[in-house]
Amino acid sequence: MPVGLVLSVLAAQAQAPARTVTAFDADWRFLQQDAPAAAQIAFDDAKWTTVAVPHDWSIAGTYDQAAPTGRGGGYLPSGVGWYRKQFMLPETDRARRVMVEFDGVMANSEVWLNGQQLGQRPYGYSSFAYDLTGKLNYGPGQANVLAVRADNSVQPASRYYTGAGIYRHVRLVSLSQVHFAQWGVYVATPQVSAAQATVRVQAEVMNQAAQAGTYVVETTVLDPAGKVVKTTQTSQPVAAGSTVVFTQEIAVPKPQRWGVRQPVLYKAITRLRQANAVLDEQATPLGIREAKFEAATGFWLNGENLKIKGVCLHHDAGALGAAVPLAAWERRLNLLKQVGVNAIRTAHNPVAPEFLDLCDRLGFLVLDETFDTWTAAKNNGEQGYNRFFTEWWRADTRDLVRRDRNHPSIVLYSVGNEIHDNLNDAAGFQKYKEQQDMVHQLDPTRPVTMALFRPGQSKVYENGFAETMDVVGQNYRENELVAAHEAKPARKVIGTENTHVLSAWLALRDKPFMAGQFLWTGFDYLGEADWPETTNNQGLFDRAGFWRPLGYQRQSWWATQPVVHVVRREENAGAGAWVANWTPTDFDTYDDAKVQVYSNCDEVELFLNGKSLGAKPKPADDSPRAWDVTFAKGTLRAVARNKGKEVAADELRTAGAPAKVVLSTERPTLAPGWDEVAYITARVVDANGVPCPNGTQQITFSASGPGRVIAVDNGDVRSHEAYQASVRATYLGQCLAIVRASAPGGSITVQATAPGLAPGSLTLAAAK
Incomplete structure (x- = not known):
C-alpha cells in the first residue's frame, strides 16, 4: 500500500467511531417461495412484501394435518423463503471493515451480497457473521443488496416447532481495520471470595490492516452503580494479518456477587487503542460469582449449597412462533420466578442472545445446550441436524461457546439431548470427548454434561462413559440416577429432564448429591403433538402463559412465600383433569367433588360456604392435601396457616351466566x-x-x-x-x-x- 494511502486510511480510522453497530431489522423484502435469481442485485423485488425482522413466516400459516412438518413441527407450513434488503454506506466506510451479524436464520441459510455468495449455515439456531469488506459499494446513490435464502423444505426436520425465516435480529457492524474478533473479548472470574475477586480479560485483537503495529488493550471495570473500580492496560505488537490474545487480570475488592436472589452486574469496558486513537470498544456485562458442582453435595453458588430448580424451555412463544420479542420472554421468566424456578435449560439448541442477557439480569441459572441430535436420526425429525452434524458440529459448538461464555447465568453446558448414537463403542466416546474438549478449550470455567437417554440400555454407567462427563446428566428415571451415584459416589449428578410427579421432586429434595432438575416443561410449546393437538402440553403454564394446576402444585414445592391453591377434578367422582374453578359443566350430574389443595404451609383448613370441612397438616412428603366434598354452589375457600396465623388463602366461586x-x-x-x-x-x-x-x-x-x-x-x-x-x-x-x-x-x-x-x-x- 502506498505511504499516502496508508496515512489517509489511518486518519480515517482515527476520526471514525471505534465501532458502529446499526440495527438491520427494518425494511426487508420477503417472498414465501423459491426465486433462484433473487440473489442478483438487479432482481426486481417490487412486488414482494415488506417486513421487519425478526420474522417467522411459518406461524402466520394455517394448520394442516397433511403438512410435511408433521407431528414434530406442529403441522405448520415449511418451504423456502427469500429476503432482500437494499442499503447504502458512506464513503468513509471504504477504509473500514464491515460485517453483517445474524442471530439466527431458520434454516439452511444462504447469504449473498451484490450477487456474490458469502456462505451458508444449515443450523438455524446458530448465530453467525459475514465480512462484507471488498464486496460493497460506497457513497451516495451506490446501492447494495443483501439477499438471504432460508430453506426448511426438507421435512420432517425437527421433533418440535422451529419456525422459518430470519427469526432473530440482524446488525451491520462497521469496524477499524484493527479490531476485536467477533466474540473475542472473554471476561471470566476464575477466583471469587467475599474479600476479593479476580476478573480475567482475554481480548483477541485482529490486525486486518496492511502494516504491523503496537496496540494497547485497556479495560475498565465499573461497579453496579457505574463507579470505576479499576483500569488496567496491556501493550504488545500485532503483525499484519494476525490475531493476538491480550490477557489481563484485575482485582476487585469486596465484590458484590451475582446470584439468583441478587443478580448484580458489573461492567467491563474494553478498548483497543493506538496512540490517542480508540480503534475498538466493547462493553461486557460482568457477573462476579463462583459456581461449582460437588459430588457429595450438588451445586454451590458463592459458597451457598443451592438446589437447581429448573425448567426446560423451547424457543417458541406460542402465538408469536419463533420470533419472540424480549418482553414476551420477560413475562414468561417472571411467571416462572413466581413458581420458585431458578434455572432454565435451553432445550435443545442455542437461544437468542438477548434471552441470556435477560437471564443475567433476572438471576436465572442456565444449562446452555447445543444439539438434539448427533448423527443418528430421531423419529419425527429424520431430516434434521443429523444430516449436518459431522461437518458442522465444530463450527456450531465453537460459535455457541464463544458467544455465550460471558454470561454469569450459564453454569453448565450440554452437548446433546437423548442422543441416539451408540455410546457403547469407541466412536461414541470420541464424539462426546471431542465436543467436551472443545468447550473446555474455549471456556475452561464451566463443566460439560449431556442429557443421557436410557443409560441402562446404552451401558454408560458400566462402560466408563459416565466417568468422562464433568457432570452426569440424565433424563427421567430419577431412581436410576440416584443408584448410579450411590454405586460410585465420585459422580456429580443432575436431572436434565424430569416429570412433574412427586417422586421426582423427592429425589431432588431428599438427596444432597442431586444438584438439581429441569422439568419438562416450563411452558407448553408448539409441535411434538398428535393431531388434532398441535402443542405439547406438559408445561407449568400453557402456551399463552396461563397458569396450569401443575404450576400451582410446583409452586407449593419450590416457592419460598406462603402458597395455597385449590383445584378439583373436572368431572364427577374423580374423573377428568384438575381445574381451578367451582363451576361444573353439568350441575345435575356433579355431586362428588374430589378436591386437592397445594400448599407449603403448616396447616390448611377448607371451607364450603363458610362451613369448615376440616383442617389438615402439611404431609412430610409434600403431597397435596385431599378432601372429598359433596358439591354445593357457592364458595370453596382454603385458608393456610403457619404457627396458627393465617398467611394465605384461595377461593373458588360458582359462576352465573356470562355477562x-x-x-x-x-x-x-x-x-x-x-x-x-x-x-x-x-x-x-x-x-x-x-x-x-x-x-x-x-x-x-x-x-x-x-x-x-x-x-x-x-x-x-x-x-x-x-x-x-x-x-x-x-x-x-x-x-x-x-x-x-x-x-x-x-x-x-x-x-x-x-x-x-x-x-x-x-x-x-x-x-x-
Whole structure:
C-alpha cells in the first residue's frame, strides 16, 4: 500500500467511531417461495412484501394435518423463503471493515451480497457473521443488496416447532481495520471470595490492516452503580494479518456477587487503542460469582449449597412462533420466578442472545445446550441436524461457546439431548470427548454434561462413559440416577429432564448429591403433538402463559412465600383433569367433588360456604392435601396457616351466566419497538365478576391509537385458529391479545367485544 494511502486510511480510522453497530431489522423484502435469481442485485423485488425482522413466516400459516412438518413441527407450513434488503454506506466506510451479524436464520441459510455468495449455515439456531469488506459499494446513490435464502423444505426436520425465516435480529457492524474478533473479548472470574475477586480479560485483537503495529488493550471495570473500580492496560505488537490474545487480570475488592436472589452486574469496558486513537470498544456485562458442582453435595453458588430448580424451555412463544420479542420472554421468566424456578435449560439448541442477557439480569441459572441430535436420526425429525452434524458440529459448538461464555447465568453446558448414537463403542466416546474438549478449550470455567437417554440400555454407567462427563446428566428415571451415584459416589449428578410427579421432586429434595432438575416443561410449546393437538402440553403454564394446576402444585414445592391453591377434578367422582374453578359443566350430574389443595404451609383448613370441612397438616412428603366434598354452589375457600396465623388463602366461586368481558395486563405502559409487547388478557365473567370457565365466546379485539394487535391466543392445544388475527375463542373462559406500540406518546385503547356480553376496554400509555 502506498505511504499516502496508508496515512489517509489511518486518519480515517482515527476520526471514525471505534465501532458502529446499526440495527438491520427494518425494511426487508420477503417472498414465501423459491426465486433462484433473487440473489442478483438487479432482481426486481417490487412486488414482494415488506417486513421487519425478526420474522417467522411459518406461524402466520394455517394448520394442516397433511403438512410435511408433521407431528414434530406442529403441522405448520415449511418451504423456502427469500429476503432482500437494499442499503447504502458512506464513503468513509471504504477504509473500514464491515460485517453483517445474524442471530439466527431458520434454516439452511444462504447469504449473498451484490450477487456474490458469502456462505451458508444449515443450523438455524446458530448465530453467525459475514465480512462484507471488498464486496460493497460506497457513497451516495451506490446501492447494495443483501439477499438471504432460508430453506426448511426438507421435512420432517425437527421433533418440535422451529419456525422459518430470519427469526432473530440482524446488525451491520462497521469496524477499524484493527479490531476485536467477533466474540473475542472473554471476561471470566476464575477466583471469587467475599474479600476479593479476580476478573480475567482475554481480548483477541485482529490486525486486518496492511502494516504491523503496537496496540494497547485497556479495560475498565465499573461497579453496579457505574463507579470505576479499576483500569488496567496491556501493550504488545500485532503483525499484519494476525490475531493476538491480550490477557489481563484485575482485582476487585469486596465484590458484590451475582446470584439468583441478587443478580448484580458489573461492567467491563474494553478498548483497543493506538496512540490517542480508540480503534475498538466493547462493553461486557460482568457477573462476579463462583459456581461449582460437588459430588457429595450438588451445586454451590458463592459458597451457598443451592438446589437447581429448573425448567426446560423451547424457543417458541406460542402465538408469536419463533420470533419472540424480549418482553414476551420477560413475562414468561417472571411467571416462572413466581413458581420458585431458578434455572432454565435451553432445550435443545442455542437461544437468542438477548434471552441470556435477560437471564443475567433476572438471576436465572442456565444449562446452555447445543444439539438434539448427533448423527443418528430421531423419529419425527429424520431430516434434521443429523444430516449436518459431522461437518458442522465444530463450527456450531465453537460459535455457541464463544458467544455465550460471558454470561454469569450459564453454569453448565450440554452437548446433546437423548442422543441416539451408540455410546457403547469407541466412536461414541470420541464424539462426546471431542465436543467436551472443545468447550473446555474455549471456556475452561464451566463443566460439560449431556442429557443421557436410557443409560441402562446404552451401558454408560458400566462402560466408563459416565466417568468422562464433568457432570452426569440424565433424563427421567430419577431412581436410576440416584443408584448410579450411590454405586460410585465420585459422580456429580443432575436431572436434565424430569416429570412433574412427586417422586421426582423427592429425589431432588431428599438427596444432597442431586444438584438439581429441569422439568419438562416450563411452558407448553408448539409441535411434538398428535393431531388434532398441535402443542405439547406438559408445561407449568400453557402456551399463552396461563397458569396450569401443575404450576400451582410446583409452586407449593419450590416457592419460598406462603402458597395455597385449590383445584378439583373436572368431572364427577374423580374423573377428568384438575381445574381451578367451582363451576361444573353439568350441575345435575356433579355431586362428588374430589378436591386437592397445594400448599407449603403448616396447616390448611377448607371451607364450603363458610362451613369448615376440616383442617389438615402439611404431609412430610409434600403431597397435596385431599378432601372429598359433596358439591354445593357457592364458595370453596382454603385458608393456610403457619404457627396458627393465617398467611394465605384461595377461593373458588360458582359462576352465573356470562355477562361481560374484563381486560387486564401486567404491562400498563408500552414503549415502541419490536421487542416491546403487552399481553392483554380477556376473561368472561358473570354479573358479580366471577370468572365463567365453561363454554366458548368469540372475542374480537381492536386497538386504537398508536398501537395494534399482532397476535391472539387462548392456550387450547386443539385449537386450529389463526394466531395473526383479531378474533379468538375463549378457552376455560379466557383468551388474550398481544399488542405492540407503533409510535411513541399518546394512549392505546384496547377493546374486546363478544356477542351478548358487555365489552371490555383497557388503556395503555404509549411511552415516549
